[in-house]
Amino acid sequence: MKLTQDQIDTFHREGWLFLPDLFSPEEVDVLRQEAEGIYREQRPEIWREKNGAPRIAFAAHTYNEAFRLLGSHPRLIGPVEQIFGEKLYMHQFKINAKAAFTGDVWQWHQDYGTWKRDDGMPAPKAMNISVFLDEVYPFNGALMLVPKSQNEGDLDAGHDTSTTSYPLWTLDEETVTRLVKQGGIVAPTGKPGGVLLFHGNLVHGSAGNITPFPRKIVYLTLNAVSNHIRKPTRPDYIAHQDFTPIEPVADDALLRLAGQQRQAAE
Numbered sequence: 730m731k732l733t734q735d736q737i738d739t740f741h742r743e744g745w746l747f748l749p750d751l752f753s754p755e756e757v758d759v760l761r762q763e764a765e766g767i768y769r770e771q772r773p774e775i776w777r778e779k780n781g782a783p784r785i786a787f788a789a790h791t792y793n794e795a796f797r798l799l800g801s802h803p804r805l806i807g808p809v810e811q812i813f814g815e816k817l818y819m820h821q822f823k824i825n826a827k828a829a830f831t832g833d834v835w836q837w838h839q840d841y842g843t844w845k846r847d848d849g850m851p852a853p854k855a856m857n858i859s860v861f862l863d864e865v866y867p868f869n870g871a872l873m874l875v876p877k878s879q880n881e882g883d884l885d886a887g888h889d890t891s892t893t894s895y896p897l898w899t900l901d902e903e904t905v906t907r908l909v910k911q912g913g914i915v916a917p918t919g920k921p922g923g924v925l926l927f928h929g930n931l932v933h934g935s936a937g938n939i940t941p942f943p944r945k946i947v948y949l950t951l952n953a954v955s956n957h958i959r960k961p962t963r964p965d966y967i968a969h970q971d972f973t974p975i976e977p978v979a980d981d982a983l984l985r986l987a988g989q990q991r992q993a994a995e
């Protein structure tokens with residue numbers, strides 16, 4: 730799949746791009762069911778909120794077939810290769826739960842802040858690309874983005890190790906206020922199957938989810954191979970050290986898997 734020049738221009742100007750309905754309901758159903766099964770497992774790659782609800786399942790592309798296919802899907806790999814002009818490897822892969830009633834906040838931050846400080850990534854030449862597994866509403870913990878904030882470069886950040894169960898380099902209120910005065914806030918919402926791309930320096934965060942509607946989103950962080958990390962400090966399942974270029978699978982790979990799973994259940 731290829732982006733239009735208009736879409737590429739929008740991404741460079743705003744720092745984000747939303748592609749509704751990139752995956753069909755049948756493709757997303759497989760992924761959602763697999764994600765729910767993964768959250769029931771007990772394994773080190775699954776981090777929980779302080780209240781015990783699942784927060785993040787890391788690296789599912791390494792132990793689950795549906796997410797392996799998603800991690801090499803041409804509809805995700807193609808657009809990012811087009812923007813960076815080179816092959817990609819998977820720097821990070823996570824399924825973020827934001828569980829109904831209990832999903833916790835993500836403080837305001839830039840992802841490159843963490844990739845640089847914790848992983849030794851040379852430049853913000855890595856893309857976050859997220860796939861909605863549930864409907865994202867304005868009220869169930871939608872990701873909030875500050876448009877154009879990618880132009881600020883790597884901002885000063887503090888290491889927040891206490892607010893949530895997941896340590897994060899976060900921005901102070903003054904900085905966020907200044908950037909929001911310039912760029913406002915957008916919160917892309919929509920049906921399962923929508924895909925959101927955003928720049929590694931784009932300021933973003935999300936509120937807690939106190940609604941009955943879970944908000945699962947898969948985040949792939951695709952890094953340009955030449956920009957591979959130099960000084961990893963985090964476990965390999967959080968910041969991968971396999972820099973092998975991703976070869977895309979067939980476009981209908983998830984549909985085929987859905988068909989196989991249906992047949993096996995009959």
Ligand code: SIN
Nearest residue numbers: 825835872934935946
């Ligand atoms: C993130 O910023 O990495 C995740 C935010 C979210 O899932 O709301």
Ligand code: MN
Nearest residue numbers: 838839840933
């Ligand atoms: Mn983030």
